[in-house]
Amino acid sequence: MGSTNAGAAGLAHYTTRVDQTKESEETSAVVNIxxxxxxxxxxxxxxxxxxxxxxxxxxxxxANGNGTLDDNETDPAATTIEPANPLxxxxxxxxxxxxxxxxxxx
Ligand SMILES: [Ca+2]
Ligand SMILES: [Ca+2]
Numbered sequence: 122m123g124s125t126n127a128g129a130a131g132l133a134h135y136t137t138r139v140d141q142t143k144e145s146e147e148t149s150a151v152v153n154i155x156x157x158x159x160x161x162x163x164x165x166x167x168x169x170x171x172x173x174x175x176x177x178x179x180x181x182x183x184a185n186g187n188g189t190l191d192d193n194e195t196d197p198a199a200t201t202i203e204p205a206n207p208l209x210x211x212x213x214x215x216x217x218x219x220x221x222x223x224x225x226x227x
Contacts, residue, residue: 123151123152123153123154124151125151125152126150126151126152127143127144127145127147127150127151127152127188128145128186128187128188128189129187130144130152130186131185131186131187132144132152132157132186133145133183133186133187133188134159134160134170134178134179134180134183134186134188134197135157135158135159135160135180135186136157136158136159136160137153137154137155137156137157137158138153139164140163140164141160141161141162141163141164141170142160143160143170143179144157145188159178159180160179160180169181171197172197172198173196173197173198173199173200174200175199175200177195179197182194182195182196182197183197
């Protein structure tokens with residue numbers, strides 16, 4: 122074992138294990154020694170683990186890999202997609218004209 126925990130090492134969503142158990146999911150908080158890879162969905166799946174199924178991998182949502190939701194990150198365990206940097210202050214919303222009467226002719 123190493124000398125620090127996975128979050129402090131930024132490896133919460135990484136693994137050394139074939140079964141793809143993330144460092145943050147192990148019973149031991151102390152990080153494993155060895156080359157770490159991004160944890161995939163399971164041992165036979167090459168896609169990065171996406172715990173909440175929103176299409177954004179856990180290691181992207183928790184960008185600094187500390188296992189904690191920080192500013193400019195999205196929650197790996199939440200199913201709602203929240204922009205890391207809301208653009209509403211920079212770009213006023215533009216409303217699309219209503220097109221209720223514009224159905225294409227059959
Ligand atoms: Ca996700
Ligand atoms: Ca984080």
